[in-house]
Amino acid sequence: MSFRKYITVYKKFLHTSLASEFEYKTNILIDLITANLSLIGSIFLLSIFFQNNTSIGGWEFEQALIIQGIYTILNGITNTWFNPNLTEIVKHIREGTLDFVLLKPIDSQFFISLKKITPSGFLEIILGFCLLIYCIEINQINLNLSFLTLCLTTLLCSICILYSLWFFISTTTIWFIKTWNATEVLRSFLYIGRFPLNSFSFSLRIFFSVFIPIAFITTIPSEVFLGLSQLWKIFLEVIVAVVFLFSSRKFWLFALRFYSSASS
């Protein structure tokens, strides 16, 4: 019953936010060009790295392209859902409009995380999948059902981890009021996800797998794509994703206890 309610509410969200986004049509067009250029730029950068080397951190060019593909998909998802919504939290808290969200008879985390949608991110997701299909061809990967389910699970886990990271940082706004730039820090760190983790020095590798689990977000799904990943790594990723989702939820409920509306 309540599940169906959420579906209907989400349909309304989609309708309203798409309607308001399509008001700026040229904007969407320009964003589409930007997404294309961005992918071309990062492949260009990668080709500079491979100019005189055959492999970086044990990854060949064709294999590193898979990481680019997965990064592009995840970046598209971030631009479509996470970025427009979670930057809105900052606004809600600063202007005190979070009150109205809390008063609504639906889950506040659901409302805050899914209210808006930016359609131009879709192209990035499509581009990422196209790149992945191309990579499957040039790396001669055999497709079968168990391979596809494994890939999808790790990709889903990455999305969960990514969402939790964004949501964590946005939640801290309740204490710090202005964390606009904290999301910018996260964004610049996530940039690292474009490259194989093994290409970094040992200390950075530790940092990016323990403190900010960027390693789990792109490298493990890419390894699964290549059939290189051990089973324990996949298990670990699932566990990390569950822990992150669960604790981000708890953290949100905990933070709400400290929320005192903006004085009006």
Next chain:
Amino acid sequence: MKTNLICRKLYTLLKVQYSNMLEYRMEIALWAISGVIPFFMLNIWTNNGLNESINISDVMLSRYFLCAFFVRQFSVVWVVFSFEEDSLMGRVSPYLIQPLNPFFRYFAQHLAEQITRFPFAIIIAFFFFMFNQESIWIPSLGVLFLSTISTFLSFLIQFLIQSIIACLCFWTEKASSIERLLFIPTLFLSGLLAPVVTFPEYVKYWIYLTPFPYLIDFPANLLSGNATNVSGGFIMQIFWILLLFPVFKIIWSKGTKKYTAMGS
């Protein structure tokens, strides 16, 4: 008399904006941290020995990326976003009545922000040297002077480009998507992620005709003591400023005629 007046106005604006920026020092610290991507890039270059083939030693490359970080810190521009918000909110109307071009206000804002940012950039550089002690060097006074000027010129170029884009707000209301489009070549071609020297020959020839390498690559090479064409770089920087300034003047006078106040 007239220039004296403008100087006094600019000085007052600078003072006001500096105290304003000091209030948001935490945010500016986060901005400074979000600019550490060059260091991650450096890690990829040196950790994989990619620089051996291009004849730049580890030490010189680490100096280059440190300087790229510094130049970026002091040439970041965000006029488009401020102006877009002000114009959407209708705050531009009162600015237009004042006997001062509103862009002076934004200009002072940027300068004040750079002054606030300076200590944080120094702290980050200090940490960098702690981990890379062999790359410590002290540039001569002349070099320091020249590179400060070229960084300022790079800031001016970016400020002019963004102001021109910001003026498009008079026609389209949302101009930040054009800025995001232009950010892609700035990111990949300016030398922030890889020195322009390492680019393949067929692109290098074209890139030096665009303004991008003079934004970060040229000042960073100058400051770090890597080989670069000093007079050519300055000539190109000044050339672009002389080219962009009249464009800005024209688009500003056309735009203000087109302007209609929103709301109220």
